[in-house]
Amino acid sequence: GESVGLHLPTLSVQEGDNSIINCAYSNSASDYFIWYKQESGKGPQFIIDIRSNMDKRQGQRVTVLLNKTVKHLSLQIAATQPGDSAVYFCAEKPFLSAGNMLTFGGGTRLMVKP
Amino acid sequence: NAGVTQTPKFQVLKTGQSMTLQCAQDMNHNSMYWYRQDPGMGLRLIYYSASEGTTDKGEVPNGYNVSRLNKREFSLRLESAAPSQTSVYFCASSLQGLRNQPQHFGDGTRLSIL
Numbered sequence: 001g002e003s004v005g006l007h008l009p010t011l012s013v014q015e016g017d018n019s020i021i022n023c024a025y026s027n028s029a030s031d032y033f034i035w036y037k038q039e040s041g042k043g044p045q046f047i048i049d050i051r052s053n054m055d056k057r058q059g060q061r062v063t064v065l066l067n068k069t070v071k072h073l074s075l076q077i078a079a080t081q082p083g084d085s086a087v088y089f090c091a092e093k094p095f096l097s098a099g100n101m102l103t104f105g106g107g108t109r110l111m112v113k114p
Numbered sequence: 115n116a117g118v119t120q121t122p123k124f125q126v127l128k129t130g131q132s133m134t135l136q137c138a139q140d141m142n143h144n145s146m147y148w149y150r151q152d153p154g155m156g157l158r159l160i161y162y163s164a165s166e167g168t169t170d171k172g173e174v175p176n177g178y179n180v181s182r183l184n185k186r187e188f189s190l191r192l193e194s195a196a197p198s199q200t201s202v203y204f205c206a207s208s209l210q211g212l213r214n215q216p217q218h219f220g221d222g223t224r225l226s227i228l
Binding site for chain 2: 031032034036041042043044045046049051089093098099100101102104105106107
């Protein structure tokens with residue numbers, strides 16, 4: 001399945017499939033980006049980050065892609081598992097922002113069907 | 115290593131009552147943040163403290179005050195609670211220096227104002 005970003009707040013995928021969650025960020029001066037996972041009743045949990053001098057970064061089963069030309073960020077989750085069900089937020093930090101403040105997107109809910 | 119600890123986890127107030135939300139981190143982070151999260155929305159920054167002894171307004175500071183008590187603790191106070199302040203409040207901390215670092219979050223305080 002593929003999300004068209006924050007305009008489609010829910011993404012439903014089959015267990016074992018790959019998931020792609022998209023995020024359009026707003027500030028061309030942003031130089032740092034983070035993906036967070038938030039499970040019900042919990043706080044946001046850091047997944048992976050990427051700096052603006054990179055196009056791609058990989059973690060364990062996750063990959064973040066950054067396209068600065070169109071101000072687009074995506075999170076790819078390989079072999080999605082039921083434990084991946086959560087709301088995913090992207091966040092951006094403008095270069096030299098006061099207090100290193102982050103701006104968060106509205107979130108995408110990922111539902112994994114067994 | 116507990117990370118970011120918030121107390122209380124739940125609270126119900128009447129309009130006009132005051133309350134202080136507590137936050138402590140044990141990661142020796144220099145920056146701390148308070149956010150609110152409303153249903154179906156991302157996080158909005160209320161106040162932040164870039165370092166011990168400093169505090170600054172975020173996106174939605176009205177109706178709140180903060181105190182950076184020491185490096186570990188950052189409290190959020192509602193002087194006269196209003197129903198519009200019903201929300202989930204998250205505290206976060208990060209280590210800010212030459213390189214960007216992610217913010218780490220507590221599990222939130224769920225606050226209802228009647």
